[in-house]
Amino acid sequence: MQTGPLFRLExxxxxxxxxxxxxDLTVAVPRGLVGLVGANGAGKTxxxxxxxxxARPSEGRxxxxxxxxxxxxxxxxxxxxxxxxxECLPLDQTAADVVGTFxxxxxxxxxxxRQRASDILDLVGLDEARFRPISGFSTGMRQRTKLAQAxxxxxxxxxxxxxxxxxxxxxxxxxxxxxxxxxxxxxSVLMATHLLDDVQQVCDHVLMxxxxxxxxxxxxxxxxxxxxxxxxxxxxxxxxxxxxxAALGMTARVVDDLVDVTIDGDDDLDRVRDLVAELGLPLHxxxxxxxxxxxxFLRRAGESS
Amino acid sequence: MPGALGGGGGxxxxxxxxxxxxxxxxxxxxxxxxxxASVRRxxxxxxxxxxxxxxxxxxxxxxxxxxxxxxxxxxxxxxLTDRIEIITYRDYVGVSSALLLFIAIVAPDVIxxxxxxxxLPLMFSRPLVGIDYVAAKVGAIVAILxxxxxxxxxxxxxxxxxxxxxALDYFTGHLDVLxxxxxxxxxxxxxxxxxxxxxxxxxxxRIVAGASVxxxxxxxxxxxxxxxxxxxxxxxxAAALINVLALPLYLRxxxxxxxxxxxxPLGGVATGGLFALVEFLAVVALGLVVLWRRYRWTEH
Numbered sequence: 388m389q390t391g392p393l394f395r396l397e398x399x400x401x402x403x404x405x406x407x408x409x410x411d412l413t414v415a416v417p418r419g420l421v422g423l424v425g426a427n428g429a430g431k432t433x434x435x436x437x438x439x440x441x442a443r444p445s446e447g448r449x450x451x452x453x454x455x456x457x458x459x460x461x462x463x464x465x466x467x468x469x470x471x472x473x474e475c476l477p478l479d480q481t482a483a484d485v486v487g488t489f490x491x492x493x494x495x496x497x498x499x500x501r502q503r504a505s506d507i508l509d510l511v512g513l514d515e516a517r518f519r520p521i522s523g524f525s526t527g528m529r530q531r532t533k534l535a536q537a538x539x540x541x542x543x544x545x546x547x548x549x550x551x552x553x554x555x556x557x558x559x560x561x562x563x564x565x566x567x568x569x570x571x572x573x574x575s576v577l578m579a580t581h582l583l584d585d586v587q588q589v590c591d592h593v594l595m596x597x598x599x600x601x602x603x604x605x606x607x608x609x610x611x612x613x614x615x616x617x618x619x620x621x622x623x624x625x626x627x628x629x630x631x632x633a634a635l636g637m638t639a640r641v642v643d644d645l646v647d648v649t650i651d652g653d654d655d656l657d658r659v660r661d662l663v664a665e666l667g668l669p670l671h672x673x674x675x676x677x678x679x680x681x682x683x684f685l686r687r688a689g690e691s692s
Numbered sequence: 693m694p695g696a697l698g699g700g701g702g703x704x705x706x707x708x709x710x711x712x713x714x715x716x717x718x719x720x721x722x723x724x725x726x727x728x729a730s731v732r733r734x735x736x737x738x739x740x741x742x743x744x745x746x747x748x749x750x751x752x753x754x755x756x757x758x759x760x761x762x763x764x765x766x767x768x769x770x771x772l773t774d775r776i777e778i779i780t781y782r783d784y785v786g787v788s789s790a791l792l793l794f795i796a797i798v799a800p801d802v803i804x805x806x807x808x809x810x811x812l813p814l815m816f817s818r819p820l821v822g823i824d825y826v827a828a829k830v831g832a833i834v835a836i837l838x839x840x841x842x843x844x845x846x847x848x849x850x851x852x853x854x855x856x857x858x859a860l861d862y863f864t865g866h867l868d869v870l871x872x873x874x875x876x877x878x879x880x881x882x883x884x885x886x887x888x889x890x891x892x893x894x895x896x897x898r899i900v901a902g903a904s905v906x907x908x909x910x911x912x913x914x915x916x917x918x919x920x921x922x923x924x925x926x927x928x929x930a931a932a933l934i935n936v937l938a939l940p941l942y943l944r945x946x947x948x949x950x951x952x953x954x955x956x957p958l959g960g961v962a963t964g965g966l967f968a969l970v971e972f973l974a975v976v977a978l979g980l981v982v983l984w985r986r987y988r989w990t991e992h
Binding site: 439441461462464465467468469471473474475476477478479480481484488489491492493494495496497499500503506510536540541568572573 | 719
């Protein structure tokens with residue numbers, strides 16, 4: 388089991404003529420499933436290029452999987468997998484050939500690369516299509532092929548750039564399920580996206596950047612603050628519950644056939660539960676509502692600008 | 693039975709994941725892998741039969757003179773005191789210049805799609821740098837050109853040996869062929885491959901690259917022909933050096949004869965062989981610089 392942070396940025400700055408893509412970023416990110424969140428132009432792609440050693444920082448230092456990228460970019464690249472957002476597959480080749488070749492390019496012997504290509508294409512659900520030319524693949528199949536080529540070298544960390552881009556809802560769910568499973572294989576993930584729902588669904592750590600600045604970095608759970616509202620599903624007993632809560636001096640309202648109750652601490656939560664029991668209502672659900680990552684991002688980005 | 697995670701355009705099956713714990717190479721392994729993939733692509737291997745037609749037809753074409761030469765030698769082996777030699781080993785290097793057509797087709801096919809289909813970011817996310825990429829691509833084309841030029845010559849050599857009165861005498865009498873031929877075809881292969889790959893690297897459209905390769909050779913040939921004009925043996929002109937297509941053949945003359953053939957457009961030019969060598973080195977260096985700059989993927 389690898390220890391230490393997944394990557395560490397120390398005053399990392401990247402300037403291009405006329406623009407600062409990343410500005411003095413300092414953060415250490417733990418291993419696991421990490422979301423890299425930011426709007427278009429926030430600096431996500433620049434971050435990936437720096438991590439792959441394909442660009443050099445203007446200032447500062449970057450360490451990936453315990454290795455100084457500037458000192459040994461080749462070693463870093465041998466431990467990473469990369470799935471770009473854009474189309475990047477040779478269309479006239481089969482998935483098996485492409486993934487096998489990229490396995491060899493990752494340093495695997497030819498026989499092992501072919502075997503792993505077969506295994507990984509099975510894993511991503513392309514076992515039956517692996518001998519078909521990629522030109523005939525749907526968007527979802529191409530995304531899976533891109534993921535397969537990123538995984539074939541058994542990376543320690545895989546960089547995913549907008550992995551759900553262009554996918555239909557079913558394809559998106561499947562891709563996110565695959566990404567979520569990578570963590571159980573011991574593979575860390577850095578998933579760049581502007582879809583905060585995707586991050587909230589699969590990532591256990593979030594790194595938010597905006598205009599090249601670090602907005603926030605933290606565990607997903609810790610960022611999702613409680614809103615002071617609980618949602619109660621009591622079926623058709625909504626009005627009875629609202630009346631009872633009003634008698635207790637609590638505010639409640641119906642939202643989408645559910646009852647949203649404003650509470651002030653765990654005691655109020657107990658009072659809601661007891662009232663439901665007292666009224667003999669069926670309690671299908673009682674959940675505390677948290678802020679979404681969208682709300683966190685908008686608020687923190689507003690604070691930092 | 694594995695579990696399916698979804699439906700639609702194809703289900704995602706849970707087949708588990710096995711970490712890789714075997715040997716793992718670095719730049720050398722990645723470069724060799726790219727070299728192999730490029731050779732496969734150039735020869736149409738693991739691709740449809742249509743992709744195999746051009747390379748293997750050209751191989752057949754450049755092998756034909758050797759077959760004919762051996763056939764004539766065999767048929768007339770008991771009839772003539774002096775053997776009929778349709779083509780010499782030196783001339784045969786000139787036949788290989790027909791592989792220019794191969795370069796115009798294959799170099800763009802090996803280079804352009806990587807840029808056009810934006811595969812380069814995937815490649816350079818591996819333990820590979822720009823120089824490795826150039827080495828693999830140029831190396832693949834050089835290797836195929838060398839093989840396509842050398843194999844017919846070896847067929848000719850072995851065939852001539854077998855139809856001669858004494859195979860051993862023929863072998864010992866032609867030992868110089870065993871170094872002159874490979875050196876000549878290596879010069880030709882490197883020259884054509886570097887020019888072809890460098891031109892192809894400047895565009896992502898295969899047709900443009902192919903036309904540019906042929907155009908360069910045609911234009912320089914015609915320009916050289918016009919400037920040199922009619923000449924008598926031994927009265928050639930240094931303007932012959934403009935002809936990029938013929939440049940390896942002047943070096944072939946130096947390798948086989950020790951000097952430029954008097955009958956060639958460069959014949960009679962003082963230190964013509966040296967000029968040809970300098971130009972060859974300059975062209976190869978220029979091509980490699982162009983390639984290095986085009987694939988200098990990592991910022992400096």
